[in-house]
Amino acid sequence: MTVEIRHYTAEQLPEIRQTLLDIHVEVRHHDFGLIGPFYEVDRFNERLSSYASRLGWAAVVGYEDGEAVGFCFGVPLAPDTRWWRAMTTELPEGYTDEDGKRTVALNEIVVRKPWRGRGVAxxxxxxxxxxxxxxRVTLLVNPTAGQGAVQAVYEAWGYRKVGDQQPFPDSPVFASMTRPVQQS
Incomplete structure (x- = not known):
């Protein structure tokens, strides 16, 4: 299945903000039953605003027949990034050195249930x-999501786990994964 892909920058976030929030609630709350302060729509909206305020933020939304079916967004890691500070696993020297051009963080990728398992993500x-x-690109995944199936999907896409981190006191401990942006 092929969906129509539209790219967005931070300046265009007002056009898609409500769509992203609605899909977040549908998938995270209704489909996966994720509850608690970290998953509340207001907290997600705060994180979305924070990410979009950073240089280089970009999003993609997939559509089928004009209906939004999923999205992803992320931002490059700046030299002063806090991304790697929450690691509970020590990484090799230099691994966390960022310059705003080395690593992009995939902050969110979400696909609505009727379009899962069809290659849309x-x-x-x-x-x-x-x-x-x-x-390179990095992301965080809850290793218990889908009883490990979500992490396995990322591994099939070429990501490899580099360690664990807990970026917020009320967030799960996530597996931190990376892969080259362009795979050979």
């Missing part, structure tokens, strides 16, 4: 990466 992910100039 992959399309959205690869469309977003197709415009990224960075060397």
């Amino acid at each position: 992959w399309q959205i992910h690869e469309a977003w990466l197709s415009r990224r100039p960075e060397e």
